[in-house]
Amino acid sequence: MSTTAAQQPAAEGVLDVRPLAGALGVELWAVGGGPLDVNSLDDAGCAAIREALCAYHVVVIRDQQMDEADVARFGRRFGELERHPYLGGTSAEPDVVPIIKEPHETVNFGGGWHSEMSFLPCPPMATALFAVEVPRFGGDTLFANQQAAYLGLSDTMKRIAEGLTAMHSAASQYGRGGDSDRHSSDRGSMAVDVSDEAQATVTHPVVRTHPETGAKALYVNRPFTEAISSMRRNESKALLEMLWAHSVHEQFTCRVRWEPGTFTMWDNRSVQHYALNDYHGQRRHMLRVTIAGDRPR
Template identity: 40%
Template sequence: MIYKRLAVSPISGAMGAEIGGVDLANLDDETFAEVKQAFRDHLVIMFRDQNMTPEQLLAFGRRFGDLDIAPFVKGMDDYPAIIEVVKTARDEVNFGGAWHSDFSFKREPPLGSILYAREVPAVGGDTMFSNLHLAYETLSSGMKDMLDGLTAIHSPRRSYSAKAIASRSRAAMTIEADETSESTWEHPFIRVHADTGRRCLFINDIYTIGVKGWSEAESRPLLKFLGAHAVKPEFTCRLRWRKDSVAFWDNRCVLHNALNDYSGHRRHMQRVTVVGEVPLGVSDMAVA
């Protein structure tokens, strides 16, 4: 892909790119078109040295779609579509510290999430990403065929039940259970990307809790295998944050994991989430 406006530097062979030459607070249409293309090409894109007010951060998100109001996690008082992801020097548990895609338990999981680094430790607190297209494409044909006929059950319960929240208090964030904490939603294992038509393995360790029609004893080993397969090192990239860095990832085909390796230091990010669509499986596409 040739970019006229952007300087695009891939981060790993699997995914991810750092983008130079962009002021996200002042984005003309031609540059935005290339940002969108880079997002499609690289699945997670990172911008350095951005200077954005909350309004500008929201405006950048809105260029990709409507903004989501996060369940369970309270947004900023004046900007409910922005959640502040904070770990203080005294907190032990971080937010998002395991492989997952954001809110996959929703009927329409987010299209993508934007994270803006306001305060980061001198070292540590990187975020890892994994490319679920590669995870799908490297499965055997037998496994692909089996998964194509299966439906996964997703739920927020492991993270957002009252018990789970109480066991992992984060002083700096307001996280509360509600009547949907134990809810479940079904999604295809094999998801067809709405923009590209490319298939991916749509599961994650936190929110995928079972296989429809299978017992827990049957589901567990399959999900364990797929969870480990999905994050093989060769499918991943790792973003190192600096203050004022912004990253945007495609939550439909990417897993991420916020590393918790900066004990005694504060990290403060702002997140905006873009509304997505109902995940479609291979058979949905055949019908369409």
């Protein structure tokens, strides 16, 4: 069954759920239309948010007042926090990473479609991002539903993909000579620890099963998926190029427009995301946490 906003109303009676697009994504409000206060949610409210996350993949909560401690505290209500292996957190909250682009910088963090840290043996279950300061225009984030992308394959391609595994690595992004190394002078606010450890590879299924819903999703992404296991290089390249293009087709996407105080959480087990870099000359400041996940299966 497809997990789209139109087909799976979540947390009815606890939250006011407003779809962002047909493929995925919702805004969550209090019943009656007022803003939620994530700092004062009880266990039932957090359970309703988790239900909405699994059903809609991306949840957006507007008009929040949060600092670093609040962001970390809210993230821990969903699980243990996962530190980024190549980015440092704040001095007060090491698990909270400030995502900043200054007006003079040209390269942003998270530009390009990707699945959060798929190069780890157990990639994060979810990511949460809080908007402290946003540009007057631009700086939106795109999301693509990988469960819908899987369902959009032909039956033949589904059978092929389900039998495959792929190698993932951080080398192209965080290895020596990789993207972060080459552009280090262009993203001064986002110091990245380039490391030889980024060359390590892990193997994940090309189609993963969501541990909470049982839904299947494509699990390959351009920055971190290096090759299909047990294929010749030209075969792997051709198949990955097709899957990468298919997985982010417009019909599988939604777009989040940020405002100061917007808090967004997304399910890394079922989405890719893309931080648009279309706000040069303006400042953007976000606070980010990731919640630990399990090994894809």
